[in-house]
Amino acid sequence: MSHLNTAPETKAAGADLALAFEDLRYTLENYRSTNEERLAGLEARQGVDPLTEEKLVRMDAALDDTMRRIDRLTLERARPALGQDGPRDPLTAEHKAAFVSYVRTGEAGGLKRLEAKALSAGSGPDGGYLAPATVEGEILRRLANVSPIRSLATVRTISSGTYKKAFSTTGPASGWVAETAARPQGSSPTLAELSFPAMELYAMPAATQTLLDDAIVDIDQWIAEEVESAFAEQEGAAFVAGDGVDKPKGFLAYPTIADASWSWGNIGVLNTGVAGAFPASNPADVLIDLVYALKAGYRQNASFVMNRKVQATVRKFKDANGHYLWQPPASAGAPATLLGFPLVEAEDMPNIATSAVSIAFGDFRRGYLVVDRAGVRILRDPYSSKPYVLFYTTKRVGGGIQDFAAIKGLKFAV
Incomplete structure (x- = not known):
């Protein structure tokens, strides 16, 4: 559920985003150092330590979770607040008001009147309203x-x-030609x-x-x-x-x-x-x-x-x-x-x-x-x-x- 006042949420998303990037940096450093241990074991022909492999799998999951968290916080921070500036077109404003009334109460009279004014604002053959x-x-x-x-x-x-x-x-037919030379007819693409x-x-x-x-x-x-x-x-x-x-x-x-x-x-x-x-x-x-x-x-x-x-x-x-x-x-x-x-x-x-x-x-x-x-x-x-x-x-x-x-x-x- 979202509210009209989103400014505090936006600030919080910005702070959380900085923490998420710090988590990503820290986890990535640990991931790479653990992978170096794994590679060193392979080069020494000692095989792979199962605990090291398990640790890498857990870090892979942590990296994925952090990346998803960064994506979500970035989306929240960039999200514009809807409804702050009212629509200027009278028909658009009327449509918005009629739509909100329909969603909240089920009253479709306003949308049906708009259907008579402009077909693009009303009901379609498959039901529902735009x-x-x-x-x-x-x-x-x-x-x-x-x-x-x-x-x-x-x-x-x-x-x-x-x-x-x-x-x-095949791409368009093209080529070079002298200024006064006849233009050859290219083959059809x-x-x-x-x-x-x-x-x-x-x-x-x-x-x-x-x-x-x-x-x-x-x-x-x-x-x-x-x-x-x-x-x-x-x-x-x-x-x-x-x-x-x-x-x-x-x-x-x-x-x-x-x-x-x-x-x-x-x-x-x-x-x-x-x-x-x-x-x-x-x-x-x-x-x-x-x-x-x-x-x-x-x-x-x-x-x-x-x-x-x-x-x-x-x-x-x-x-x-x-x-x-x-x-x-x-x-x-x-x-x-x-x-x-x-x-x-x-x-x-x-x-x-x-x-x-x-x-x-x-x-x-x-x-x-x-x-x-x-x-x-x-x-x-x-x-x-x-x-x-x-x-x-x-x-x-x-x-x-x-x-x-x-x-x-x-x-x-x-």
């Missing part, structure tokens, strides 16, 4: 912060059910039509009537907070591995092919050379190969994507000079880095296993497209789960690869 722009904007802003692939991808807002675009798979339908995503937060009757509760922010985690969890799974049936198509759902034989419509992958594992010697070399499998134009804005278990493995990798390849965030809101590139944690990426594509690297802004259909709809249901009031909240979202050359994968196979 939430005000402040609610929709807050939900999308929160999703951009907590949905890992959305934060990397290009996001388009559409008013229809499907977004279509043409893409040249090969075009592919990409289609991204928007599918329905829903969440159903519940509230007591007592909470709704509390005038100090910010209804806009309460709804955004309640649906944030549900939408982010579903989006995260779909953008990574969704099959495209009633959901977006994830980038790992497309066919994969050896990068040396890459062709349009496939994701190029490099093999680690070992089934279900990194190579025993110089394991970081395959990560370097993955980086340079991507063309320079894409590499400038590229990021690594993997889950926390895979990240725990690469945290132990060093370069030839003994420097760790994984580095913690340099500031609040910044990601950890691997080989100097941002590392984004996506829990829906596969664990390391035989033939699994457990690490992706690429320019996801150019490679993956998220499509949002404008409008978030909310249907109030006080009957299905008494004494709670349910709010059936829906938005339409789609996604898929728009440039197959922009994303590469690391496959744990021979």
Whole structure:
């Protein structure tokens, strides 16, 4: 539950954030010193001390918890207070007031009158009423912060059910020519039509009537907070591995092919050379190969994507000079880095296993497209789960690869 006065909470979040960074620094120092002990034991051929391994596992979990804490505190500190400045457009103000009345009491008369004035402000064929722009904007802003692939991808807002675009798979015909020379007619580029339908995503937060009757509760922010985690969890799974049936198509759902034989419509992958594992010697070399499998134009804005278990493995990798390849965030809101590139944690990426594509690297802004259909709809249901009031909240979202050359994968196979 959120209140209008958030200034003290913001100050507290700032103080807690500083403590969280201090915890991260301390834990990371201990983690690295423990890992040095483990490596020294291996080099001396004494084997690995089980207590040292157990300690590393606990520190891995502590690092993950601290990183999540930093992400949460950063989001809280950056969160704007809703409702401080009233909307200037009379129709928008009327819509907001009518929506709050509908959520608190179930009175839909105001929203129905708006439906007669402007179809975009009323009920749709699938039921419910459009939430005000402040609610929709807050939900999308929160999703951009907590949905890992959305934060990397290009996001388009559409008013229809499907977004279509043409893409040249060969690039435009071009060349040099003298000032007075005849311009040769170039060969026609090969075009592919990409289609991204928007599918329905829903969440159903519940509230007591007592909470709704509390005038100090910010209804806009309460709804955004309640649906944030549900939408982010579903989006995260779909953008990574969704099959495209009633959901977006994830980038790992497309066919994969050896990068040396890459062709349009496939994701190029490099093999680690070992089934279900990194190579025993110089394991970081395959990560370097993955980086340079991507063309320079894409590499400038590229990021690594993997889950926390895979990240725990690469945290132990060093370069030839003994420097760790994984580095913690340099500031609040910044990601950890691997080989100097941002590392984004996506829990829906596969664990390391035989033939699994457990690490992706690429320019996801150019490679993956998220499509949002404008409008978030909310249907109030006080009957299905008494004494709670349910709010059936829906938005339409789609996604898929728009440039197959922009994303590469690391496959744990021979």
